[in-house]
Amino acid sequence: MLLTPEDINAIGLSMKVALTATILSLPFGFAVAWVIVYKAFRGKVLLEVLVNLPLTLPPVVIGYLLLLLLGRNGFIGRMLMESGFPVIFTWKAAVLASATVGFPLLVRSIRLGMESIDPSLVDASRSLGATWQDALFSIILPLSSRGILAGSSLMFARSLGEFGATIIVAGNIPGITQTIPLAIYDYASSPSSTAMALSLCLVSILISVAILILHETVAGKIESGRNR
Amino acid sequence: MKLSIDIEKKFSAFSLRFGTTIAGKNTGIFGPSGSGKSTVVKILSGLMQPDRGEITIDGECLFSSTRKINLPPEKRRIAMVFQQALLFPHMSVKSNILYGYKRCADAQRRLNPDALLELLRLQPLLKRGPGNLSGGEKQRVALARAVLANPRLLLMDEPLSALDDTLRFQIIPYLKSVSTEFGIPYLFISHSLVEMQLMADHAIVMEEGLIREETTPEMLARTRMAASRHGYLNLLRISGAEDRNGMFACRWGGNVLLVSENPGTGEALFELSSREIILFKKNPEAISARNLLQCTVTELFRSDTRIGVELTSGGEKLVAEIVPRASEELGITTGSTIFAAIKASSFRRLS
Numbered sequence: 001m002l003l004t005p006e007d008i009n010a011i012g013l014s015m016k017v018a019l020t021a022t023i024l025s026l027p028f029g030f031a032v033a034w035v036i037v038y039k040a041f042r043g044k045v046l047l048e049v050l051v052n053l054p055l056t057l058p059p060v061v062i063g064y065l066l067l068l069l070l071g072r073n074g075f076i077g078r079m080l081m082e083s084g085f086p087v088i089f090t091w092k093a094a095v096l097a098s099a100t101v102g103f104p105l106l107v108r109s110i111r112l113g114m115e116s117i118d119p120s121l122v123d124a125s126r127s128l129g130a131t132w133q134d135a136l137f138s139i140i141l142p143l144s145s146r147g148i149l150a151g152s153s154l155m156f157a158r159s160l161g162e163f164g165a166t167i168i169v170a171g172n173i174p175g176i177t178q179t180i181p182l183a184i185y186d187y188a189s190s191p192s193s194t195a196m197a198l199s200l201c202l203v204s205i206l207i208s209v210a211i212l213i214l215h216e217t218v219a220g221k222i223e224s225g226r227n228r
Numbered sequence: 229m230k231l232s233i234d235i236e237k238k239f240s241a242f243s244l245r246f247g248t249t250i251a252g253k254n255t256g257i258f259g260p261s262g263s264g265k266s267t268v269v270k271i272l273s274g275l276m277q278p279d280r281g282e283i284t285i286d287g288e289c290l291f292s293s294t295r296k297i298n299l300p301p302e303k304r305r306i307a308m309v310f311q312q313a314l315l316f317p318h319m320s321v322k323s324n325i326l327y328g329y330k331r332c333a334d335a336q337r338r339l340n341p342d343a344l345l346e347l348l349r350l351q352p353l354l355k356r357g358p359g360n361l362s363g364g365e366k367q368r369v370a371l372a373r374a375v376l377a378n379p380r381l382l383l384m385d386e387p388l389s390a391l392d393d394t395l396r397f398q399i400i401p402y403l404k405s406v407s408t409e410f411g412i413p414y415l416f417i418s419h420s421l422v423e424m425q426l427m428a429d430h431a432i433v434m435e436e437g438l439i440r441e442e443t444t445p446e447m448l449a450r451t452r453m454a455a456s457r458h459g460y461l462n463l464l465r466i467s468g469a470e471d472r473n474g475m476f477a478c479r480w481g482g483n484v485l486l487v488s489e490n491p492g493t494g495e496a497l498f499e500l501s502s503r504e505i506i507l508f509k510k511n512p513e514a515i516s517a518r519n520l521l522q523c524t525v526t527e528l529f530r531s532d533t534r535i536g537v538e539l540t541s542g543g544e545k546l547v548a549e550i551v552p553r554a555s556e557e558l559g560i561t562t563g564s565t566i567f568a569a570i571k572a573s574s575f576r577r578l579s
Contacts, residue, residue: 124314126301127273128328128377134302138327142318226317226359 002199006174007183011203014179017091018159021098022106022152029106029151030144034136036107037114055104059164062100066169070096093170094177098159105158106151113147114140145222153215157208180204229253229381229413235271235281235291244268244437247281253413254404256428256445258421264437265417269385272415273308274301285380305336307379311386313366315358321369322354328377336378339410347409348372348402364395368402375406382407382414388423397497397579400426421449422461422499422578453502453549454532460502460547464575467495475518475572482542486518487575497578502536502549504574508567509558517569521546525564528555539568 003011032051036044054062070077070088080087087093117140125135141148163181170177172186180200187197234247244264257265270276271291272283280293285306290299307328315324329341345351348368358366367387374382384403388396404427407414416427424431424445431448433440443451453460466478469491476487478496487498506517523539523546530536535555539546548568550558560566 118314120310120312120314121316123273123275123301124308124310125316125327126275127304127306127308128373129302129305129331130327131300131302134331139316143316145318226357 002195003203004196006178007196007200007203009175010178010180010183010200013091013094013177014160014181015207017094017098017162017179018156021095021102021159022156024095025099025103025106025155026148026152029103029110029155030141030148033107033110033114033144033147034140037111038140051107052104054101059097059101059162060168063097063165063168066093066097066100066165070169088169089171089173089177091170091177094162094166094179097165097169098162101162101165102155102158105154109151109154110144110147113144113150116147117143146219149215149218149222153211157211160204160207230286231381231415232282232284233268233272235278235283237267237271237276237278242437244278246271246434246437246439248432248439248442250415250430250432252430254407254416254427254429255414256416256418256424256431257434258418258424258428258431258445258448259434259440260419263434265419265434266385267437268434269308269383269415269417272304272381273306273383274299274304302331305377305379306381306383307374307377308383308385309367309370309374309387311389313358313363313370315361315366315369315373317358319358320354321350321356321358321361324358324369325350325354325372325376327373332376332378338378339376341376344372344375344406344410347405362395363391364399367391367395367399371399371402371406375410375412379412382412383417384414384427385417386419387416388418388420394579396423397426400579403427421445421452421456422463425449425461425463450529450536450547451531453536453547454534458501458503459549460531460536462500462502462546463578464498464500464544465495466491466498469493469496480542481544483521483544485570485575486572487577488572489575489577491577498575499578500546500570500575502547504570505546505548506569507537507548507550507554507558507560508569511567512569515569516571518572519568519570521568521570523566523568525560525562525566528560528562537566539566541568 036048068074070093072078072081077088087096122135122139125139130138161181166179167182172178172182180203184197184200187193231250237244244267246268257268259265267276271278277298278291283291289295289297290304291297316327348371350368350372353361353365353369358369361369388399391399418424428445431445432442433448449460464480466480466485468479469476472486476491477484478487478491521541523541525537526540527538528535534549535552537548537550537560539548546568
């Protein structure tokens with residue numbers, strides 16, 4: 001297998017971006033799923049549409065909108081720039097792009113997990129003296145763990161493959177914002193680099209298989225823990 | 229414990245109006261499914277809000293639409309045992325049992341968990357997960373969990389309905405003894421008259437979202453005797469069974485009864501329908517029924533087209549059911565002596 005130092009850098013960066021995006025999104029994903037499942041309010045459909053929009057929008061569109069928002073002339077971008085925290089064309093922009101694109105997958109999985117919880121269990125915990133926050137952390141959170149796990153795996157995998165939105169907001173700067181898909185894209189455009197491109201493809205396949213195996217193992221552990 | 233409740237709640241196809249004061253320790257709410265029993269439970273526990281009304285327990289207001297008070301469920305100190313055990317699947321039996329106890333303020337922890345575990349015989353189950361408990365074990369764990377939350381009132385919403393007959397009557401003594409030993413009053417909700425007779429001293433009868441009457445389970449069973457498919461069900465506690473030619477001779481008060489079902493060792497609960505008792509004016513001397521009891525008629529009551537005859541024999545009571553014509557022919561009056569014949573196979577073992 002042929003891997004240049006830049007490739008290794010790209011692999012490391014991909015993992016860092018995917019992991020950061022997943023971990024940062026988890027609390028928000030959980031909160032949004034909870035609101036959708038347990039709260040009744042006007043405009044709930046609107047929230048659902050908004051959450052799921054990145055799933056149906058072309059990633060390039062998302063990238064472009066993020067660029068407008070975070071760029072030098074964007075409202076948030078200018079504030080970030082002034083506070084000495086530039087985001088655009090850094091790895092943080094790649095995180096934001098991945099988080100936006102992967103968020104609907106995370107929320108969907110957590111929501112499915114929450115919807116499978118018998119609401120009477122929450123009633124039982126309340127009647128035993130648990131406040132709603134207590135019930136949220138002692139009953140709903142652990143019982144959604146399979147959904148949270150599935151959502152995190154999906155989101156991590158989706159982030160590893162993120163291309164369209166990332167190339168627009170983070171660019172394709174080797175060593176700084178070049179993730180695995182962007183590096184493969186570079187190699188693919190020159191005919192002499194087929195072996196290099198294939199090596200990175202192989203790395204991608206290995207990481208994906210590892211995620212799937214990890215997901216199945218942890219899910220199996222959760223399941224067997226419940227059937228003691 | 230004194231619970232005053234006066235509430236109203238409207239749904240699209242059903243409306244509930246429930247107003248009463250409950251002072252006894254063992255009160256039952258009886259009614260067919262759909263009569264609003266479970267809605268009352270939800271409203272009492274704070275899991276559902278009534279449209280208007282007031283609920284106070286021992287002087288503390290739990291809900292008042294006029295004073296804008298609505299205590300959340302966790303502040304009401306009303307624990308529940310549901311039809312399904314609803315154990316938390318991700319926790320061990322022990323963590324389930326201690327869930328409410330851990331959330332209870334020190335000042336309110338009156339109960340000793342070990343004594344309760346002993347009473348409910350839960351020690352061997354503590355380390356297991358709820359996934360592989362039997363139905364009866366699950367319900368015992370759920371009961372322990374509710375009681376250890378140190379509630380001032382225990383709501384039991386059809387806690388026995390999901391269990392088969394044998395288990396049902398095995399759990400009843402646990403339900404009763406927990407309440408007596410630990411001094412927790414309960415409200416027992418059921419559509420089963422036998423369960424009411426065994427669990428409650430006082431019964432609130434609900435129909436179509438309204439309180440139809442307040443009475444005792446005994447009176448309820450008597451008035452419904454004629455209409456019920458099984459007549460009045462006599463509940464007999466018998467003990468000291470001895471094998472006698474393939475049947476079992478047991479003590480019931482001052483009498484010896486022959487039953488065909490094995491009562492096992494210790495005390496057993498049997499039921500006997502009022503329709504399975506045949507009355508004779510004089511001793512018939514030879515009959516095929518294996519039990520012939522000399523009884524005194526202590527009361528006569530009417531239930532639609534039937535007459536209920538309360539008999540006393542050996543210090544115990546039985547209710548037999550006859551038609552008015554038979555009553556005239558036998559010349560039954562209060563205080564008269566009569567013979568009751570019962571087949572050994574008519575007794576059905578409950579526990």
